[in-house]
Amino acid sequence: MSKRTEIKTVLTDFDSRIGQEITVMGWVRAFRSNRFIALNDGTSMNNLQVVVDFEQLDEQLLKQVHFHACIKVTGQLVASQGAGQDVELLAAKLEILGGANPEEYPMQPKAQSMEFLREKAHFRMRTNTFSAVFRIRHGIAYAVHKYFNDNGYFYLHTPIITGSDAEGAGEMFHVTTLDPANPPRTEDGAVDYSQDFFEKPTNLTVSGQLQAEIGALALGKVYTFGPTFRAENSNTSRHLAEFWMIEPEVAFYDIFDNMDLAEDFCKYLINHILEHYPAELEFLDSRIQKLEQNMPKEQRRAMGLIETLRFVVDNDFERITYTEAVNILRSSKPYKKGKFEYEVEWGKDLQAEHERFLVEKKFKKPVIVRDYPAEIKAFYMRMNEEQEQIPGRTVAAMDVLFPGIGEVIGGSQREERLDVLKARMADMNVPEEELWWYLELRKFGGCPHAGFGLGFERMVQFITGMGNIRDVIAFPRTPGNAEF
RNA sequence: GCCUCAGUAGCUCAGCUGGUUAGAGCGGCGGACUGUUAAUCCGUAGGUCCAAGGUUCAAGUCCUUGCUGAGGCGCCA
Numbered sequence: 001m002s003k004r005t006e007i008k009t010v011l012t013d014f015d016s017r018i019g020q021e022i023t024v025m026g027w028v029r030a031f032r033s034n035r036f037i038a039l040n041d042g043t044s045m046n047n048l049q050v051v052v053d054f055e056q057l058d059e060q061l062l063k064q065v066h067f068h069a070c071i072k073v074t075g076q077l078v079a080s081q082g083a084g085q086d087v088e089l090l091a092a093k094l095e096i097l098g099g100a101n102p103e104e105y106p107m108q109p110k111a112q113s114m115e116f117l118r119e120k121a122h123f124r125m126r127t128n129t130f131s132a133v134f135r136i137r138h139g140i141a142y143a144v145h146k147y148f149n150d151n152g153y154f155y156l157h158t159p160i161i162t163g164s165d166a167e168g169a170g171e172m173f174h175v176t177t178l179d180p181a182n183p184p185r186t187e188d189g190a191v192d193y194s195q196d197f198f199e200k201p202t203n204l205t206v207s208g209q210l211q212a213e214i215g216a217l218a219l220g221k222v223y224t225f226g227p228t229f230r231a232e233n234s235n236t237s238r239h240l241a242e243f244w245m246i247e248p249e250v251a252f253y254d255i256f257d258n259m260d261l262a263e264d265f266c267k268y269l270i271n272h273i274l275e276h277y278p279a280e281l282e283f284l285d286s287r288i289q290k291l292e293q294n295m296p297k298e299q300r301r302a303m304g305l306i307e308t309l310r311f312v313v314d315n316d317f318e319r320i321t322y323t324e325a326v327n328i329l330r331s332s333k334p335y336k337k338g339k340f341e342y343e344v345e346w347g348k349d350l351q352a353e354h355e356r357f358l359v360e361k362k363f364k365k366p367v368i369v370r371d372y373p374a375e376i377k378a379f380y381m382r383m384n385e386e387q388e389q390i391p392g393r394t395v396a397a398m399d400v401l402f403p404g405i406g407e408v409i410g411g412s413q414r415e416e417r418l419d420v421l422k423a424r425m426a427d428m429n430v431p432e433e434e435l436w437w438y439l440e441l442r443k444f445g446g447c448p449h450a451g452f453g454l455g456f457e458r459m460v461q462f463i464t465g466m467g468n469i470r471d472v473i474a475f476p477r478t479p480g481n482a483e484f
Numbered sequence: 485g486c487c488u489c490a491g492u493a494g495c496u497c498a499g500c501u502g503g504u505u506a507g508a509g510c511g512g513c514g515g516a517c518u519g520u521u522a523a524u525c526c527g528u529a530g531g532u533c534c535a536a537g538g539u540u541c542a543a544g545u546c547c548u549u550g551c552u553g554a555g556g557c558g559c560c561a
Contacts, residue, residue: 030522030523032519032523034520036519038520038521049520051519054518067511081519103494106494108494108512109511109522110511111496112496114554115554116495116496228561232558233485234560236556236557238560239560243561244561245561351558406560453561454561455560456561
């Protein structure tokens, strides 16, 4: 193929190219007035206007310039006569690389529903909305690595297949090469996993945290960023069966260092996108405004997308303890009026409606809640000292709650005291045999350390303003859905 | 897993208390158009009303079951 110039380059760096002949390739977004082709090659939010003179080009060729057909155009770049763009390309040569017969092609040059586009995941990335989302998704992923690299963290690849089912984060997908219809059996009739590939039962990982702790206790500061699997039957706009999670783990960090890291990290990611993807954000912002035009006022966002992102980076996150949260909730208007469906009571977990009140009504910004009751949190979270005014024991856990999507981060300081950890595992029926190495980490050269898990798609959702998590991952896996 | 709502043309939807040949906008197709920007204008075709059963003289409309999707909740990131 002859060399092409990317459309983003043409549109942003055109001074030196005006008057020159260039070649561009991309997908047709519109063919107006038998003269103007809006061409997009995925590099930019904006299209290049290609101007055709039908007397100079074959009529049959121009008839194939359909919506989303892929074409190659060579011609002279000139200053545009029209008002909508700086430059345009006068087509001297036009070639159809891939036609798109509109009588069969399902995509149409108009707004289509998210549900319909989800069924067309192989085409939806050609739309403005999804190309913007996926450019931003890339930008956030890049910023994750840049942030950690620039701050002295090491990227650790924790296993996708795990031999432990004690990671305490929900139902797991089994991994096996045994024939499910006819597996080998032991004498007592159980499946004989000693004949399986790994000679033991294995699952897809639900978290890289326990292994990340191994890294932290050697390299000091590590992070993981990889796929994570939960076999929960979750049917919501913020859950996936396969998602990407970022898990920093840091030696010598306590819960407060952990909160500082979480806040700084979130702000860095948002700032990176504000700085590098303004066109995408403006498009998504206006998209939401159009969507909300017909909604009643109370259902609309209080602030625009970009305004929300600026607000989050410009303000400190609110930090409260679980006990304070319970007190705030119990003296709140909706509580007194009986508007909450679930009871607010020390010892019970905060429900989505409670978190939403704190984030969206009370503080109107991200909130970090810490020091949750020990009974409702995982075995590895560090036990706090007893406090007189608090009804029960708490652990040094923290959740970062964002407006609209709720929990984006869950983390904790880890229990480094061997005896306390063993007691907790016994209390919660976590088998020591499976996590012998986790215990030895405390026995030999242990230290205080902390970390958290950030749901990557939830962050992408927040930054792009997309309402459903299935629309910020290219190929969503949810209960009953693994197409593509 | 639970609750609520929806499924009618390629897409988005209208179709009233059941009543003849089921509608619109957009998209498609045919045509016009050399300065358009969600281009515009004229013409035109296009339907197993999600599926199966039932009630009725008569069902897109009512009932039952199932399937699919969405929203909310739970589980969490």
